[in-house]
Amino acid sequence: MAALGKIRGRGPILILIIGFGLFAFIAEEAFRSCEATQNDRRQQVGEVLGEKISVQDFQKMVDEYTEVVKMQQGTQSLNEEQLNQVKDVVWNTYVQTKILEKEANALGLTVTNAELQNILKEGSNPMLMQTPFVNRQTGRFDVSSLQKFLADYKAQKGTNPQLAQQYEPIYKYWSFIEKTLRQQVLGQKFQALFAHCLLSNPLEAKMAFKDSHEESQIQLASFPYSSIDDSKVKIAESDLKAKYNELKSRFQQYVESRDVKYVDIQVLPSTTDRQALQKQFADYSKELAAAADPAEVIRKSTSLVSYLGIPVLKTAFPSDIANRIDSMSVGQVWGPVESKQDNTLNIIKLVAKQQLPDSVQYRQIQVAGATIDAAHKTADSIYTALQNGADFEALAKKYGQTGEKAWLTTSQYQNTPSLDKDSKNYIVTVNSMAVNETKNLQMGQGNVIVQVLDRRGMVSKYTAAVIKKTIEFSKDTYSAAYNKFSSFVSANQSGADILKNAAKSGYSVQEANDVTTAVHYLANIHSTREALKWLFEAKEGDVSPMYECGDNDHLLVAVLDKIHPVGYRTLSDPQVRDMVKAEVMKDKKAEMLLTQLKGVSSIAAAKAKGGKIADVEQITFAAPAFISVTGASEPALSGAVSATAKGRFSKNAVKGNAGIYLFQVTNKKMRPGKYEDNEEQKLRQRYGQYASNFMNELFINAGVIDNRYLFF
Template structure:
């Protein structure tokens, strides 16, 4: 269990390292049973190689187990699972793209190379496994070998189920690590092959240094584009078409997207629903005052959203409204009922205990398990009596194939978690047992000989039974909302009629452009997969049936406006953006023609609608922010770097207006130029750029299909 605690403590960092090890290509609903779908059950394809729904599910399950193990979770939330699904898909695609390129180049990773990485023990991924020397903190291959030997020789029939499950999870985790090492090593080889071709030079290094360190202070005057009315600028269709052809490559999209409009109705509780919840919580608070045992059963019967824990915990574990009232409530006293506006709930709680409890506990244990319960008890009693008689703890532990080493456990590993009876019993034993004393604890099918070695961080902790009932709508309220919306949907079967009648009926028709099938929700509402499937099967102008979605608290109807197929966006979809761009350029031409008549900041200030400002510490490499036009203007930094002190620039076409600047001071700073360091910085920058762009280039050239939305 100490090993499990170590891996949990490194959980978040481990997931990050895994992501980084995959060449920075992995971008971070309850799992549903695979639904049948017409045709082959393939969730995607990369260059002709299909990924079946079954194989995809196995990969999602694998990563889900890793995340649960490393974070000490029993289950993942819907958002966490969606993130896992996306990570798995992106990782699968990236690895396939890299593997194809590596094969062409003759790159591969051998078992000997992976073993060499393990023997060396410095790979970041290995450093985040539990197989680390407790004295040095470094990866210990001998600890790994011992685990693998124990795992291979494990006799599941002679071990408690919980330990068999633990070893199986750890074994699956190590297989995941080995696979990830192989994939990341191949990716690293390919990355190195490409990035080693990118080199810097002393000239580029000096330019980069100057662009970063040389600063200019300047006076500025300009005329914003907003000073010219859009209505005075005419843009022809031919101009828009010409601009489209010039910038066509910018309008290429890799996947099909669709424009929709939808109505989302969230069902909310009625006044009668609120009064009913308030009445129930009032009754529960009266019962809570009379209850003096089996609080777990009672709290479950109330439908409280806060589980009961039979272990004292920090007040921060409780909801904020409960925590704020704990110190003013006495032991065995009931507080409430009361309403909490923050989470729209009615509440009552009873403080059962306030105790001083450790935040960290150091302990050691010997796990005892025999063929029968009677034999287990006899053996445990024998070991316990031997230890009480002065026998060496570590020596006896070694006899039974255990180290007996002491490990620390932090209260964060159990506080806030839903604990069963055995876990509560184990934790309470650790909390209540005096330091250096022994206890023989029966837990499930096994016995644990426990010795607490040290306790730290004594804090006031609380055992509280909480009834928290969020206000929820009743079945009658839901039916009323459903019937009303159902009638609207039946009477408005076209987009035009929806547009005409939605507001009058009390509904909002919301537009959404460029929805892709890779998104998990429609309109940010959970459980809308059926609506998403409809959207990507519908034709423009069609209106969907009514969908019940969310947490059974949303009703939705969707209309399909337009389909944007993979490839180049059509001219009409980007025409307005291009029109604004051309209009801005024409405004710039007008302003620049007028500004060219002047050769001083004072003269420009006299222009109609002119603005002025002073800007300090402008560099070539950092865009200057101009407060008077509220815009970032990179071009001003570039011009300032090339403009001599006291000189006035020519008119500058910027993002928000046309400017003229006068540099009145320059500062080279105190940093000394180091050519080698600067070249190394440029090389590292190039590597980062390649790392972020290379996979995108491979993706564009590959045939990738993502059909996960049909199944998951």
């Protein structure tokens, strides 16, 4: 009992202890939950209609489309800009597909296998023309060629996995085309439903024809708003608020955006850096002039342009080199010269200039043996037999080859980064041989008997040694710029201080407004993903860390100036305020001009009031009239003119975008052309275009969240 009494006596303390314990437990669980949610978010590229997509799934789609683009372009890799375009296409396609699937499922819309087969048999869809299954003779998609490929692929998977692996890239490419084709057809069906909600009829078609073909000629009196000085217009805050409420729908924002002010410097080569490179190039120039074979000089210089040592077209060289090479004489050394277009220093030595065929038709027999000498001996006997009239293809087949004809074009080899000695010898020999000439070429591992059958497209070819190097800053130059900028950032901890003191330190403050998560770079500076991640986690007024970015040549610090959340931009927003003020200014000036023009009933009277008189022709209801006096398109004027009979003066003054207008209709006539039954079809096509605008409404309602900036 005594123990119970002690416990009761300390009851309030125990309650507090237990309460704190429970709170700590709940807080810990809440923290874990928040942390788990945050980690989950870090793995999500985005969200559409409540469905999240992980970075792994999105990357698979990016990889798939990257391979498609590489196959279409015939390249092995994509640069950074091309990869960004791929990611944008994949994201936009994913979003549209998800939205479309939801709407199509609700309506019961599908694309059946039978429909797809009909499209393949018809073969007219432009997407099919991008596949390898196009008949070269007819220029049309060949469904039988596709079916044969798919059957071969399926058979090889079971019997010859190695060959099936070679087929795999084309199979994946076709799978992508088929999937995309289904999505495209489904989208066309959905859009067609929208389009048929807007019906055309003969009466409407005739009115539309009249609106686009009836032209009016007028005498126009223009009274530009600019004729009234802004200082004469009094604008109250109540005027701005009233106009803002009237135009509020214009200022709706569907995704969050942020305004940032930043200081960015690009590190550039110093005078010392340039002088050091110039000294290097002076030495290279002497070495090139003296060298019988410039290959070693080019290798030592680490030039951006490889030296192949064979004749190639001008197109094989960078444009600044190609533009110069024609005017050079053989043996001449030109440079060092700076090229502003790619920030390089350049030297050229023209080794040779020749007239050679752009393409050569040839056939060959490759000869190998147990030893090099054995190969040479066999090749000599083959060559002798050919010289004595033996059949080339028959001899080729005797040695396990076809001896078939092939073409060697300059473009096949001129952009290769390097060539071995045998390849150079082969290319130079084939290009210089006469038609029907046969040669026995000794190679490192054997011989090649080659015969030239045709030479086409005689062109100028150049053997040129080029040293091209980027004018770069040194480590010392970068360190000096880094230390100076780092000191500036350290000395100015607040956003206000950075913005105020930047100019004193020799830096300029720049702005990037309305930045969204859809951008790839902050302020169009490469490698700023970390800065973007900071930007969308920061609060207004926050200062970023200092970033080393760009192409390893930029230093950046940013201040988050303003966050624009989803919803309506307010009147306190400077951009909104400026737009509203401009509209109020226009309204006020219009009122002043309309008061001034009361009672004016002729062009002469309008001129007396200060109107600028001009003849304007070819005004139709279907298009806004462009008025050169005010420099504006005026749809309201087009409507008023079309509604006024020939010979009549405008009943009321027209309030336009850039001024007030009065007019006299001097003539009306119909443009050449006859009303035809296809006018209704034209209207239906126009309605189809209108229907595509509804996709934007579906996008707005889909709750799209784009977090790609966290990963790409």
